[in-house]
Amino acid sequence: xxxxxxxxxxxxxxxxxxxxxxxxxxxxxxxxxxxxxxxxxxxxxxxxxxxxxxxxxxxxxxxxxxxxxxxxxxxxxxxxxxxxxxxxxxxxxxxxxxxxxxxxxxxxxxxxxxxxxxxxxxxxxxxxxxxxxxxxxxxxxxxxxxxxxxxxxxxxxxxxxxxxxxxxxxxxxxxxxxxxxxxxxxxxxxxxxxxxxxxxxxxxxxxxxxxxxxxxxxxxxxxxxxxxxxxxxxxxxxxxxxxxxxxxxxxxxxxxxxxxxxxxxxxxxxxxxxxxxxxxxxxxxxxxxxxxxxxxxxxxxxxxxxxxxxxxxxxxxxxxxxxxxxxxxxxxxxxxxxxxx
Numbered sequence: 632x633x634x635x636x637x638x639x640x641x642x643x644x645x646x647x648x649x650x651x652x653x654x655x656x657x658x659x660x661x662x663x664x665x666x667x668x669x670x671x672x673x674x675x676x677x678x679x680x681x682x683x684x685x686x687x688x689x690x691x692x693x694x695x696x697x698x699x700x701x702x703x704x705x706x707x708x709x710x711x712x713x714x715x716x717x718x719x720x721x722x723x724x725x726x727x728x729x730x731x732x733x734x735x736x737x738x739x740x741x742x743x744x745x746x747x748x749x750x751x752x753x754x755x756x757x758x759x760x761x762x763x764x765x766x767x768x769x770x771x772x773x774x775x776x777x778x779x780x781x782x783x784x785x786x787x788x789x790x791x792x793x794x795x796x797x798x799x800x801x802x803x804x805x806x807x808x809x810x811x812x813x814x815x816x817x818x819x820x821x822x823x824x825x826x827x828x829x830x831x832x833x834x835x836x837x838x839x840x841x842x843x844x845x846x847x848x849x850x851x852x853x854x855x856x857x858x859x860x861x862x863x864x865x866x867x868x869x870x871x872x873x874x875x876x877x878x879x880x881x882x883x884x885x886x887x888x889x890x891x892x893x894x895x896x897x898x899x900x901x902x903x904x905x906x907x908x909x910x911x912x913x914x915x916x917x918x919x920x921x922x923x924x925x926x927x928x929x930x931x932x933x934x935x936x937x938x939x940x941x942x943x944x945x946x947x948x949x950x951x952x953x954x955x956x957x958x959x960x961x962x963x964x965x966x967x968x969x970x971x972x
Contacts, residue, residue: 632781634875637672637904646671652961662929666907666952673880673905674790679953683789684946685732686882686939687870688715688722689780689863691739692758693800694767695842700803700835702826705758708799709742715797716749721936722795725943731793733939736783738776739862740798753779759804759861763842766849766858767804773857773865780869785877791949792874793882793909794891795939796863802914805890807839807859809916812852812893813923817843822886822915823935832915852897860894867891872898875905880949882942885912885935889920896924907949909941910934 646668651657658664670679690712696705714720715735718727726733735750741757744750755776759767768776784792802824809820821836842859849858856865868891874881875895883892883906895902903924910930911918921928929945 632872632876634899634901636901653959654965663952667956681949681953684791685787686793687734688795689736689738689866690797691861691863692741693861694759694761695803696800697761698763698838701799705799709740711797721940722938729946738866762859768857776865777869780866781873784870784873791880793939793942794867794888796887798863801861801887804861805887808890809920811855820916852894856894864891868894871895875902881906883908884939884941886914886917909945
């Protein structure tokens, strides 16, 4: 996959002129102005649109849970997938509220669901291996997960795709990826996850530090992903890369989703042109991960649920940005004198 940077100086000038000519003081719509311009650059047009937004929620299990790094048992992964399918989770509520298609993907849950309405079965294994002792995935399995994710992104009709996840143990995988790909100390990457105590967080830190030392040879992005990642993280990475190649707007959720993007950005830096960061998670480390990517989150609501909830909640901002650019009067059309503030 090859991602084209969005830079287009002529279009950027047109968008700036269109935004600045609206009946408002310069810059008075703040972040919405930058958002409208970025969407225009992604879609390569001044006439931007938000059509058929979708959120992909990838679920998988992690062998690292055997090290006692989660406050919840592994069974919660498949139980939450059942909750998604029953329409009872936060992401169901927020996606419905904002007229967003929700697609739940079994990337590698340690449970056999059988054929189910609403479940996209792309199970590649019943979870990853325990990276405290061996790489989480083989190179081939990781590559397959990337390809499956890319195919899923290619199937979407709309021009906006958000990413969510579910997987007990995946904050540990994400923290390991963050440390390896940014060099930020492990202690600053780990957090409470599902609700660990201070003692539990310290234990998680020690588990990751020992695993990083054991797999010190893993340094290239794909090798890091295969060694420490999860099937849902790898599948997300592939879906992100393909969505950007297709010039879709990428809505990035919280800590785990951003770790998948971190891998993608190390592989194809131009992907960042296509990313809108929904929020800054309350999970320790997310703010520093965003800073490492040069990202500016749209919201800060203290969320740390995952599931793509931040993406669903950010969708109204995208619509607002498109609507003001497309529908708001200009000074010329409204015959109002320009003013500054």
